[in-house]
Amino acid sequence: MTRPRSGLLPPIHLQLQGEPAHRQICDWLRGAITDGRLRPGQGVPSSRALAVELGISRTTVMTAFEQLQAEGYLESVVGAGTRIAAVIPDDVLDAIDTTRGGHGTQRAPRAISTRSRTLLAMPQDSQPQSVGAFRACIPALDRFPHATWSALLRRHARHASPALMAYGDPMGHRPLRDALAGHLGAVRAARCDASQIMITAGAQQALQLCARVLLDPGDAIWMEEPGYPGAQRAFTVAGARLVPVPVDQHGLDIEEGLRREAHPRAVYVTPSHQYPMGAIMNAARRTQLLAAATRAGSWIIEDDYDSEYRFAGRPIASLQGLDTDERVIYVGTFSKVLFPALRVGYLVLPRDLVAPFRAARDAADLFPSTLLQAALADFLREGHFARHIGRMRMLYKQRCAALVRALRMQIGERFEIVNAEAGLHLVALLPPALDDGAISRRLAGFDIAVGPLSYCCLQTPPRRGLILGYGSSSESQLEGAVARLAAVLAATT
Amino acid sequence: MTRPRSGLLPPIHLQLQGEPAHRQICDWLRGAITDGRLRPGQGVPSSRALAVELGISRTTVMTAFEQLQAEGYLESVVGAGTRIAAVIPDDVLDAIDTTRGGHGTQRAPRAISTRSRTLLAMPQDSQPQSVGAFRACIPALDRFPHATWSALLRRHARHASPALMAYGDPMGHRPLRDALAGHLGAVRAARCDASQIMITAGAQQALQLCARVLLDPGDAIWMEEPGYPGAQRAFTVAGARLVPVPVDQHGLDIEEGLRREAHPRAVYVTPSHQYPMGAIMNAARRTQLLAAATRAGSWIIEDDYDSEYRFAGRPIASLQGLDTDERVIYVGTFSKVLFPALRVGYLVLPRDLVAPFRAARDAADLFPSTLLQAALADFLREGHFARHIGRMRMLYKQRCAALVRALRMQIGERFEIVNAEAGLHLVALLPPALDDGAISRRLAGFDIAVGPLSYCCLQTPPRRGLILGYGSSSESQLEGAVARLAAVLAATT
Numbered sequence: 006m007t008r009p010r011s012g013l014l015p016p017i018h019l020q021l022q023g024e025p026a027h028r029q030i031c032d033w034l035r036g037a038i039t040d041g042r043l044r045p046g047q048g049v050p051s052s053r054a055l056a057v058e059l060g061i062s063r064t065t066v067m068t069a070f071e072q073l074q075a076e077g078y079l080e081s082v083v084g085a086g087t088r089i090a091a092v093i094p095d096d097v098l099d100a101i102d103t104t105r106g107g108h109g110t111q112r113a114p115r116a117i118s119t120r121s122r123t124l125l126a127m128p129q130d131s132q133p134q135s136v137g138a139f140r141a142c143i144p145a146l147d148r149f150p151h152a153t154w155s156a157l158l159r160r161h162a163r164h165a166s167p168a169l170m171a172y173g174d175p176m177g178h179r180p181l182r183d184a185l186a187g188h189l190g191a192v193r194a195a196r197c198d199a200s201q202i203m204i205t206a207g208a209q210q211a212l213q214l215c216a217r218v219l220l221d222p223g224d225a226i227w228m229e230e231p232g233y234p235g236a237q238r239a240f241t242v243a244g245a246r247l248v249p250v251p252v253d254q255h256g257l258d259i260e261e262g263l264r265r266e267a268h269p270r271a272v273y274v275t276p277s278h279q280y281p282m283g284a285i286m287n288a289a290r291r292t293q294l295l296a297a298a299t300r301a302g303s304w305i306i307e308d309d310y311d312s313e314y315r316f317a318g319r320p321i322a323s324l325q326g327l328d329t330d331e332r333v334i335y336v337g338t339f340s341k342v343l344f345p346a347l348r349v350g351y352l353v354l355p356r357d358l359v360a361p362f363r364a365a366r367d368a369a370d371l372f373p374s375t376l377l378q379a380a381l382a383d384f385l386r387e388g389h390f391a392r393h394i395g396r397m398r399m400l401y402k403q404r405c406a407a408l409v410r411a412l413r414m415q416i417g418e419r420f421e422i423v424n425a426e427a428g429l430h431l432v433a434l435l436p437p438a439l440d441d442g443a444i445s446r447r448l449a450g451f452d453i454a455v456g457p458l459s460y461c462c463l464q465t466p467p468r469r470g471l472i473l474g475y476g477s478s479s480e481s482q483l484e485g486a487v488a489r490l491a492a493v494l495a496a497t498t
Numbered sequence: 499m500t501r502p503r504s505g506l507l508p509p510i511h512l513q514l515q516g517e518p519a520h521r522q523i524c525d526w527l528r529g530a531i532t533d534g535r536l537r538p539g540q541g542v543p544s545s546r547a548l549a550v551e552l553g554i555s556r557t558t559v560m561t562a563f564e565q566l567q568a569e570g571y572l573e574s575v576v577g578a579g580t581r582i583a584a585v586i587p588d589d590v591l592d593a594i595d596t597t598r599g600g601h602g603t604q605r606a607p608r609a610i611s612t613r614s615r616t617l618l619a620m621p622q623d624s625q626p627q628s629v630g631a632f633r634a635c636i637p638a639l640d641r642f643p644h645a646t647w648s649a650l651l652r653r654h655a656r657h658a659s660p661a662l663m664a665y666g667d668p669m670g671h672r673p674l675r676d677a678l679a680g681h682l683g684a685v686r687a688a689r690c691d692a693s694q695i696m697i698t699a700g701a702q703q704a705l706q707l708c709a710r711v712l713l714d715p716g717d718a719i720w721m722e723e724p725g726y727p728g729a730q731r732a733f734t735v736a737g738a739r740l741v742p743v744p745v746d747q748h749g750l751d752i753e754e755g756l757r758r759e760a761h762p763r764a765v766y767v768t769p770s771h772q773y774p775m776g777a778i779m780n781a782a783r784r785t786q787l788l789a790a791a792t793r794a795g796s797w798i799i800e801d802d803y804d805s806e807y808r809f810a811g812r813p814i815a816s817l818q819g820l821d822t823d824e825r826v827i828y829v830g831t832f833s834k835v836l837f838p839a840l841r842v843g844y845l846v847l848p849r850d851l852v853a854p855f856r857a858a859r860d861a862a863d864l865f866p867s868t869l870l871q872a873a874l875a876d877f878l879r880e881g882h883f884a885r886h887i888g889r890m891r892m893l894y895k896q897r898c899a900a901l902v903r904a905l906r907m908q909i910g911e912r913f914e915i916v917n918a919e920a921g922l923h924l925v926a927l928l929p930p931a932l933d934d935g936a937i938s939r940r941l942a943g944f945d946i947a948v949g950p951l952s953y954c955c956l957q958t959p960p961r962r963g964l965i966l967g968y969g970s971s972s973e974s975q976l977e978g979a980v981a982r983l984a985a986v987l988a989a990t991t
């Protein structure tokens with residue numbers, strides 16, 4: 006129910022439910038002043054008169070008037086009551102008048118940055134939040150040990166000390182960094198201690214920080230072609246010049262890279278499991294890359310996004326562990342081993358980069374949320390992490406085999422399957438006539454999230470293909486999705 | 499206990515505890531190859547011979563050899579056994595040799611970005627992680643309702659759906675954005691709906707995104723002088739040109755700003771409670787600023803960091819709510835109303851900036867951690883948030899009064915206290931002879947975290963002063979800290 010009112014002031018409809026009356030009066034008077042219906046110097050009724058007229062208590066009106074005086078909209082004049090403050094200059098009000106409704110030619114520019122416009126022009130993932138079959142880079146979310154994780158969170162949330170609730174270290178929570186240093190040394194053959202580890206909000210933030218600390222606008226960076234679109238975006242927004250360098254079955258083609266740009270400021274590389282093609286960078290390329298970086302004074306950004314899941318043998322040793330010149334910045338993530346919405350990743354930094362990364366992190370978002378880090382440190386220390394990885398490796402091996410089997414049976418030789426030996430996805434190369442983007446769009450209608458290979462390319466791709474994730478889908482889901490894919494292919498050609 | 503060995507290969511000491519033996523063999527052979535002790539083409543003993551010599555199972559040795567073959571360090575030659583792969587070129591090894599130990603003149607450049615060097619040269623907070631008395635911008639951490647918060651976290655952690663564990667919306671979790679839109683409309687007189695709200699990792703990330711989306715390197719931004727150092731860092735790292743504009747008792751001096759730079763790309767302002775001086779920007783300045791921004795085509799970044807805590811009357815209405823030209827980007831945070839280590843803040847965006855901010859967020863760190871957002875949405879919806887703010891406002895009012903009383907009694911007229919009417923801190927201006935930085939450093943030794951006013955200034959400050967936080971200290975702690983401050987002052991002069 007509302008209570009209409011008219012008189013000297015513009016009309017007000019006081020809502021009897023919801024907002025307190027004094028707030029409604031404030032908003033009403035403030036609006037009438039700023040839109041020019043009440044002019045500077047104009048008197049307003051006394052609080053007593055207004056209270057009577059609106060049928061509310063005088064205290065309510067006085068509360069509103071006091072607030073508006075504090076904000077400078079009203080002023081009290083001794084002997085003359087309350088009036089609209091004279092301090093709002095008329096020319097200001099006139100300026101507001103001319104812009105009102107002025108979304109046409111009169112409108113002042115609404116400029117955004119050049120890098121922001123470049124970013125908007127880049128291809129965007131059409132189904133970023135899909136959890137449908139084939140979605141790449143998503144682990145088996147229903148196999149995550151929720152009860153264990155929830156208990157660890159509770160342990161830290163119920164009794165957080167003031168020190169853990171206030172401002173934390175930009176490098177991250179020390180117990181988690183200690184646990185990670187041990188893990189990386191043992192499993193990734195990394196050479197580091199906790200002082201070199203920075204906890205980030207996922208690998209994407211790690212890449213963004215690399216871009217900021219290492220690259221000036223216009224600086225060249227080698228990018229794998231095809232490569233990871235998230236990395237392309239991170240370096241683009243920093244204003245870097247992206248130099249596509251082809252990958253083959255042994256990873257990044259170093260000699261071709263040197264021909265295209267002999268002195269890159271940095272090299273972005275996924276040596277343990279190239280994204281998306283799956284190649285392992287061999288020992289020759291690794292040493293070639295390290296030597297080339299040392300000669301050219303380049304940094305190497307090693308993105309080790311899912312190396313935990315190699316189905317035969319242990320994970321490939323990291324490039325970071327081979328680096329004797331402290332050129333490699335190692336990027337890791339918990340998105341593939343735990344779950345993406347956790348948003349925790351990490352960097353292993355050369356010692357002389359710790360101070361600049363710390364300063365950049367402080368300027369970017371101060372430090373990471375403490376609770377998740379504290380629970381995660383216990384998750385690692387108490388062995389849950391290693392156990393979960395072990396279980397998931399077996400599961401993904403089975404799912405990968407099931408997907409390959411279904412593709413062979415239902416689609417046969419039209420697909421060339423590459424590197425189905427590790428990780429959470431494989432790539433199926435298409436015959437030349439087929440358009441990966443069109444197939445991806447058709448399947449999206451069935452909640453099937455196939456990534457087109459061409460979406461990973463900075464240049465026109467020599468081959469088109471489909472990125473098929475198997476981490477988060479059961480064997481029967483994979484078989485059903487392959488059947489749908491086969492039907493779409495049959496309809497396309 | 500270790501087992502020494504010598505022979506054709508470099509010596510290895512197998513640790514019987516810790517690392518599995520096959521990993522130790524891998525690391526040992528890989529290291530010997532990359533540091534040149536084993537040369538390309540050189541044969542290695544058969545797995546059988548090595549197993550006998552090391553006293554371990556042949557399977558262990560074969561596991562290690564298979565791993566090194568996968569990584570490309572070893573190769574099998576039919577009829578000739580296993581040897582060091584010939585694919586590591588000698589010139590590469592030579593290049594590595596010349597850089598080894600080469601931290602002297604031969605070393606290739608280790609260049610970092612210009613903005614990173616600028617950032618490193620800025621003054622850094624000497625006690626960023628202190629929770630000592632007087633620490634500014636920290637709420638009463640021991641009064642936070644941990645049991646309620648922990649129960650809400652558990653509710654969402656134990657039964658997270660796959661959709662909430664996978665990749666989320668770069669704008670944030672929709673239920674939290676809905677809850678915030680309601681809160682901001684009611685309490686901050688903001689005009690927005692949930693589609694304009696982006697959840698960030700605290701206010702600092704919000705400022706960083708503003709810098710990225712709105713400012714090209716070299717673009718001018720008005721900064722309050724004195725002002726918030728975190729904002730200075732966020733805009734510096736984006737390469738912006740910071741234009742200091744003085745503040746007085748009514749907030750930012752718009753006319754002086756126009757004299758210094760008539761066409762800033764953006765204006766950074768804390769109108770509800772200027773940081774650090776505490777002034778409220780009055781209605782005249784607000785309309786002046788909005789009109790000037792409209793004329794010059796500037797964006798206004800409104801940082802509303804602690805406006806919930808005004809001791810007399812309700813919070814000052816936001817500038818965003820007055821803006822009819824969609825020029826204002828509103829920045830809010832939960833750090834002051836809940837706790838800093840939560841790392842959750844938010845932006846309210848003009849509608850035409852939603853797409854570029856979404857793209858910038860995606861490139862920066864994809865999206866925020868879902869669990870904390872889900873729990874926070876319930877915390878708002880179920881009324882815990884409003885109740886906590888109400889309780890804390892009373893507490894801070896008492897603590898502020900206690901601090902003012904103690905300063906008056908123990909230090910008297912030597913301090914000029916400004917704007918002790920809101921928020922979590924006040925500023926005490928010092929007599930001209932005293933050095934705020936020196937006082938701050940002396941008090942740091944007693945775990946008292948006084949912020950020097952000069953640390954907030956881009957130019958030489960006209961007055962020096964101390965930023966005294968009272969949010970996280972009890973009345974008796976505040977009295978004790980004032981006594982210590984008085985003693986330091988007595989020793990200084």
